[in-house]
Amino acid sequence: MSAIVDTRIDGRTEATVAAPATLQVSNVSKRYGAGETEVIAVNNVSLTVAPGEVVLIMGPSGSGKTTLLLMLGALLKPTTGTITLNGEVISALKENRLPNIRLRHFGFVFQDFNLLAALTAQENVAIVATLAGMKNGAARQKASTLLGELGLGQRLDFLPEKLSGGEKQRVALARALVNDPMLIFADEPTANLDSKTGHETMRLLQHIAKEQGRSVVIVSHDQRIKDIADRVLWLEDGQFKDMVEMPVDPVCAMPVERGKAIEAQWNGKPYYFCAQGCRDEFMTEPARFAAK
Amino acid sequence: MLQLAQRNLFQSKARLLISVGGVGLALMLMLALDAIFSGSEQQLTAYIDNAGADVFVAQSGVYNLHMSASWLPASVVTQVQAVAGVQAVSPIMYLTEMIEVRGERNAAYIIGLPPNATLGKPWRIATGVALPPKGGTVIDQGLAKKYGLNLGDTVKVLGLELKIVGLSEGTSSITNSIAFIAMSDFAQARSVLASTTSGAGMTGMSGSGSGGAAKLVSFVLVQVVPGQSPAAVASRIEAQVSGVTAQSKTAFAAGESKLVRDMAGDVLAIMNTIGFAVGLAVLALTVYIATFARRAEYGALKALGAGNGYLYGVVLTQALISVAMGLGLGLGFTLLLAFLLPLFSSNMALVVSGQSLLTTTLTALVIAILAAILPVIQIAGLDPATVIRRRVQ
Numbered sequence: 256m257s258a259i260v261d262t263r264i265d266g267r268t269e270a271t272v273a274a275p276a277t278l279q280v281s282n283v284s285k286r287y288g289a290g291e292t293e294v295i296a297v298n299n300v301s302l303t304v305a306p307g308e309v310v311l312i313m314g315p316s317g318s319g320k321t322t323l324l325l326m327l328g329a330l331l332k333p334t335t336g337t338i339t340l341n342g343e344v345i346s347a348l349k350e351n352r353l354p355n356i357r358l359r360h361f362g363f364v365f366q367d368f369n370l371l372a373a374l375t376a377q378e379n380v381a382i383v384a385t386l387a388g389m390k391n392g393a394a395r396q397k398a399s400t401l402l403g404e405l406g407l408g409q410r411l412d413f414l415p416e417k418l419s420g421g422e423k424q425r426v427a428l429a430r431a432l433v434n435d436p437m438l439i440f441a442d443e444p445t446a447n448l449d450s451k452t453g454h455e456t457m458r459l460l461q462h463i464a465k466e467q468g469r470s471v472v473i474v475s476h477d478q479r480i481k482d483i484a485d486r487v488l489w490l491e492d493g494q495f496k497d498m499v500e501m502p503v504d505p506v507c508a509m510p511v512e513r514g515k516a517i518e519a520q521w522n523g524k525p526y527y528f529c530a531q532g533c534r535d536e537f538m539t540e541p542a543r544f545a546a547k
Numbered sequence: 548m549l550q551l552a553q554r555n556l557f558q559s560k561a562r563l564l565i566s567v568g569g570v571g572l573a574l575m576l577m578l579a580l581d582a583i584f585s586g587s588e589q590q591l592t593a594y595i596d597n598a599g600a601d602v603f604v605a606q607s608g609v610y611n612l613h614m615s616a617s618w619l620p621a622s623v624v625t626q627v628q629a630v631a632g633v634q635a636v637s638p639i640m641y642l643t644e645m646i647e648v649r650g651e652r653n654a655a656y657i658i659g660l661p662p663n664a665t666l667g668k669p670w671r672i673a674t675g676v677a678l679p680p681k682g683g684t685v686i687d688q689g690l691a692k693k694y695g696l697n698l699g700d701t702v703k704v705l706g707l708e709l710k711i712v713g714l715s716e717g718t719s720s721i722t723n724s725i726a727f728i729a730m731s732d733f734a735q736a737r738s739v740l741a742s743t744t745s746g747a748g749m750t751g752m753s754g755s756g757s758g759g760a761a762k763l764v765s766f767v768l769v770q771v772v773p774g775q776s777p778a779a780v781a782s783r784i785e786a787q788v789s790g791v792t793a794q795s796k797t798a799f800a801a802g803e804s805k806l807v808r809d810m811a812g813d814v815l816a817i818m819n820t821i822g823f824a825v826g827l828a829v830l831a832l833t834v835y836i837a838t839f840a841r842r843a844e845y846g847a848l849k850a851l852g853a854g855n856g857y858l859y860g861v862v863l864t865q866a867l868i869s870v871a872m873g874l875g876l877g878l879g880f881t882l883l884l885a886f887l888l889p890l891f892s893s894n895m896a897l898v899v900s901g902q903s904l905l906t907t908t909l910t911a912l913v914i915a916i917l918a919a920i921l922p923v924i925q926i927a928g929l930d931p932a933t934v935i936r937r938r939v940q
């Protein structure tokens with residue numbers, strides 16, 4: 256038993272698409288290597304990210320998600336195609352102009368947080384503001400305000416090693432926000448977090464998009480992020496597939512990726528589960544769950 | 548930039564200790580060795596500096612005191628006295644020889660002084676008298692201490708058993724000390740020397756005959772009339788007295804210093820190179836490792852929009868802070884050594900010269916810059932994309 260799940264969440268997509276576009280990707284491809292070892296990681300992809308929109312990019316491992324995100328974030332040049340930010344073709348810019356674009360217009364959140372271990376939470380955030388030319392005092396002030404908003408007002412002087420994973424990710428979020436970027440990019444932002452803090456982080460990302468009007472582009476395998484996404488894009492073999500057929504976990508009703516899910520056979524039919532727990536539960540009363 | 552560099556450095560205390568310690572020791576090697584030679588330089592010219600003479604008159608062609616022999620007919624003394632601008636003259640006899648104490652031989656400058664010497668005598672006396680009478684000697688206090696000698700004990704100088712009548716200060720160097728004896732003893736000893744040693748001590752006396760002993764002196768020390776230029780008086784002496792070389796005290800001392808520097812030059816160059824290499828190796832390695840350990844952080848900073856220049860600045864600042872601390876440490880230890888050494892060894896003096904400090908500081912600066920090169924290359928090649936891909940771990 257499997258269900259067809261439309262990865263577009265209709266109404267919301269329509270609403271945001273109407274607003275003026277900020278980031279536009281046109282026919283972008285990325286080729287690694289040449290000849291025998293050539294890999295076309297992203298193949299002729301087009302995409303528009305609107306202000307305030309949360310876009311989730313999912314797909315099997317090696318499908319080109321990170322490659323695409325790197326190109327969106329001006330960290331990697333496309334082999335062909337263009338990427339424009341508010342009308343400016345950033346994919347054609349000289350290498351030395353890109354740091355400034357990233358500094359002022361983009362914010363990054365990494366799976367490993369990548370905070371500066373020698374600096375306190377506040378300094379980690381403030382240093383990125385000073386990079387953009389803000390005075391030290393003002394930068395510290397802004398950092399402390401931001402961290403306060405993210406619930407870290409009591410952790411300003413903590414070194415990263417003294418912070419929990421969720422706290423670290425919130426510091427990283429504050430760092431990504433400190434220069435008021437239009438876009439936030441996050442690659443697997445919840446992968447190193449437990450489910451509760453992962454959920455918190457998702458809510459914060461949603462808040463950033465909805466309350467502050469910033470676009471958020473997330474690459475993740477985390478199904479729960481779908482809840483906050485305006486649009487879920489499925490990337491496979493370097494190309495977007497509009498629709499995707501996903502089996503649903505018969506216990507918790509969560510859509511799962513076929514390749515990643517835990518599988519079980521019952522009554523000659525395959526069933527897919529998000530976790531071992533669901534599978535075990537299924538096996539206690541397979542008939543009841545299968546009937547759902 | 549400064550803040551990040553500083554925090555990065557101080558966060559890893561062990562690494563900081565290694566780099567600062569390593570650089571400090573390397574720089575200390577350079578500073579201390581130079582200080583030892585500078586000290587020797589000062590010691591070597593101590594007699595010239597303190598003899599009280601403005602001009603030194605030597606046998607023609609003799610420009611140095613150390614390891615040289617100068618013999619002049621005694622008649623030169625009155626000739627020099629007659630030159631315009633000369634206020635006072637005092638002859639000395641001089642040989643580089645040995646003081647023998649209980650069968651042990653110690654290198655020494657032996658100075659023979661006339662009974663009424665006004666110039667060239669010991670300038671600081673710890674105990675006893677400054678001018679040795681016949682049969683007596685004034686030796687360096689440090690040498691006396693080394694053998695537990697006191698006034699009234701005897702030592703063997705130029706083959707003569709002489710009684711210690713005074714102990715002088717500031718009259719020893721790393722290689723030798725100075726012993727003052729009566730000129731009459733010196734003259735008498737020359738014949739003893741002639742019969743026991745061959746060559747060296749005798750060369751200057753050849754042709755003077757055994758009976759002419761009292762008629763020879765080594766140097767004529769000259770005090771000029773106040774207001775007269777020693778250099779001018781020296782040239783006047785050379786013009787009016789034949790067979791002599793006359794040099795102002797400054798020129799004579801400079802020649803003496805040059806002797807040390809010529810001898811020390813190669814050693815200093817080698818040690819400086821070693822110090823430079825050791826300091827560079829330690830610092831380059833620690834800065835490189837420190838950068839390597841933080842490459843994920845630098846990659847993240849790059850992704851967030853930090854330019855390469857900023858990151859280079861962080862690494863260079865780290866190197867510079869390490870080197871500055873190392874320099875402070877090296878200098879501190881050298882000064883401590885300079886202070887402690889005289890308390891334990893009387894004949895070694897360390898003098899940290901401004902020149903050496905400048906050279907070492909510049910060397911340290913070069914070390915910092917060179918040490919930062921590899922990490923800078925590393926950062927230049929760091930692709931922020933790798934941070935996101937988690938290839939950096």
Ligand SMILES: Nc1ncnc2c1ncn2[C@@H]1O[C@H](COP(=O)(O)OP(=O)(O)OP(=O)(O)O)[C@@H](O)[C@H]1O
Pocket residue numbers: 287288294295296314315316317318319320321322323936
């Ligand atoms: N620097 C590179 N050189 C060569 N090939 C690369 C490079 N980076 C990625 N690839 C290849 O490009 C393809 C897409 O990689 P990418 O990292 O974008 O996938 P992904 O969807 O993010 O995968 P995952 O879900 O495992 O993170 C893969 O086949 C990968 O091996």
Ligand SMILES: [Mg+2]
Pocket residue numbers: 320321322
């Ligand atoms: Mg990826």
